[in-house]
Amino acid sequence: MFITFEGMDGSGKTTQIVQLTDYLRQNGHRVLTTREPGGTAIGDQVRKILLDNKEGEDMHPRAELLLFCASRAQLVGEVITPYLESGGVVICDRFIDSTYAYQGYGHGLNLESLRHIITFATGGLLPDVTLFLDISPRKALERRAKATLFGDEYNRLDDMEMPFHERVYAGYKDLILAQPDRFIVIDADATPDVVQLRIRTALVPYLNLPTQPSEPPRAPKSSSKQKTAPMKKKSPRKDNLS
Ligand SMILES: Nc1ncnc2c1ncn2[C@@H]1O[C@H](COP(=O)(O)OP(=O)(O)OP(=O)(O)O)[C@@H](O)[C@H]1O
Numbered sequence: 001m002f003i004t005f006e007g008m009d010g011s012g013k014t015t016q017i018v019q020l021t022d023y024l025r026q027n028g029h030r031v032l033t034t035r036e037p038g039g040t041a042i043g044d045q046v047r048k049i050l051l052d053n054k055e056g057e058d059m060h061p062r063a064e065l066l067l068f069c070a071s072r073a074q075l076v077g078e079v080i081t082p083y084l085e086s087g088g089v090v091i092c093d094r095f096i097d098s099t100y101a102y103q104g105y106g107h108g109l110n111l112e113s114l115r116h117i118i119t120f121a122t123g124g125l126l127p128d129v130t131l132f133l134d135i136s137p138r139k140a141l142e143r144r145a146k147a148t149l150f151g152d153e154y155n156r157l158d159d160m161e162m163p164f165h166e167r168v169y170a171g172y173k174d175l176i177l178a179q180p181d182r183f184i185v186i187d188a189d190a191t192p193d194v195v196q197l198r199i200r201t202a203l204v205p206y207l208n209l210p211t212q213p214s215e216p217p218r219a220p221k222s223s224s225k226q227k228t229a230p231m232k233k234k235s236p237r238k239d240n241l242s
Pocket residue numbers: 007008009010011012013014015016143144146147188189190191192193195
């Protein structure tokens with residue numbers, strides 16, 4: 001079973017993957033968690049090249065794409081495919097859809113060319129399920145700003161990149177529309193525990209897992225057993241763009 005997580009930077013992927021990995025292991029699954037770029041010795045070297053050049057303008061988007069795909073080819077061949085063949089669950093923090101969303105929709109590389117290169121790199125491997133953690137680019141930015149000591153500065157700099165993040169987000173929405181069977185959209189604008197519950201609930205049809213409890217009512221102090229629809233929430237926020 002191959003599960004990938006996608007979403008904007010700051011949507012909570014890493015936070016959720018850590019929790020989900022523990023939970024699946026507690027329920028008897030063998031789980032391998034990995035990330036892109038990296039996940040192998042060669043992939044980590046590629047990751048270093050990508051990170052070392054993050055600040056500069058030097059790297060051409062096509063070079064960036066090929067490096068991402070080189071790391072991915074190694075990861076798929078060396079780690080993901082053997083683990084899947086042995087019957088384990090692989091959880092990958094970003095995979096092919098990030099390339100379409102960021103390099104394609106974000107940076108404007110031709111989507112059809114991307115498809116060829118990505119398919120070559122993965123040997124055609126597709127995730128069984130892709131969980132898209134859905135929060136607006138603005139909300140994601142707020143979360144990342146909060147996570148840094150220099151919140152205000154970070155906010156200002158990143159704000160200038162908002163149009164890019166909006167294109168990435170719209171790109172994800174396109175990808176989801178095109179492949180509704182593979183994607184599961186998780187409303188990620190909630191506490192980490194509630195988002196985790198939504199993820200577990202969504203995975204029940206795919207993995208041997210206990211039936212999940214209903215989502216708690218929104219007011220945390222309420223002890224009433226009042227039933228709510230699992231994926232529904234009331235949002236009091238006025239600035240939510242989605
Ligand atoms: N549900 C949540 N509500 C509020 N804050 C959250 C939530 N989930 C994660 N965070 C916080 O938001 C920040 C980003 O979370 P996280 O690193 O998990 O996101 P990510 O999707 O992995 O980001 P990136 O793509 O940059 O790796 C962290 O500071 C984290 O503690």
